[in-house]
Amino acid sequence: MEIKLHHENGKWKAELKIKFEGHPNGDTAPEITNFKITETGISFLDEKGVSGISINYTAAFTGNALSGVAEAKSADKPICVKGSWALTRQD
Numbered sequence: 001m002e003i004k005l006h007h008e009n010g011k012w013k014a015e016l017k018i019k020f021e022g023h024p025n026g027d028t029a030p031e032i033t034n035f036k037i038t039e040t041g042i043s044f045l046d047e048k049g050v051s052g053i054s055i056n057y058t059a060a061f062t063g064n065a066l067s068g069v070a071e072a073k074s075a076d077k078p079i080c081v082k083g084s085w086a087l088t089r090q091d
Contacts, residue, residue, distance in 0.1 A: 001016070001017070001018050001019070001085055001087060002016070002017040002018075002087075003042075003066070003087060005037070005042075012035065012037045013035070014032050014042070015029070015032070016029065016030050016032050016044075016046070017029050018030065030046040030048060030049075030055075031046070031047070031048065032045070032046065033045045033046075033047055039061075040060055040061060041059050041060040041061050041066070041068070042058075042059050042061075042066065043056070043057060043058040043059070044056075044057050049072055050072060053072045053073070053074045053077065053079060054072065055070050055071065055072045056070070056071050056072075057069070057070050057085075058071075059085070059087075064088060064089040065086060065087060065088045065089065066086065067084070067085075067086045068084065068085050068086070069082060069083070069084055069085070070082070070083050070084075
């Protein structure tokens with residue numbers, strides 16, 4: 001997983017890339033919506049998600065890293081998936 005954060009027209013923008021090892025459609029670059037950045041962390045939404053189920057990401061800054069949770073829920077399907085993730089800063 002890779003997140004690139006940058007300023008564009010005075011607003012923070014984010015680009016997300018996810019690589020699923022061993023999966024036939026292993027590389028994806030979801031379109032991020034509802035991106036928010038605060039002093040303590042970030043949050044954003046991947047509306048298309050997996051199999052049409054949106055994924056909500058939240059993370060807290062911990063030094064040069066982000067530690068977070070991804071949560072996928074469906075109102076019309078019996079599914080709720082949660083997973084944790086951590087990223088470190090690279091220059």
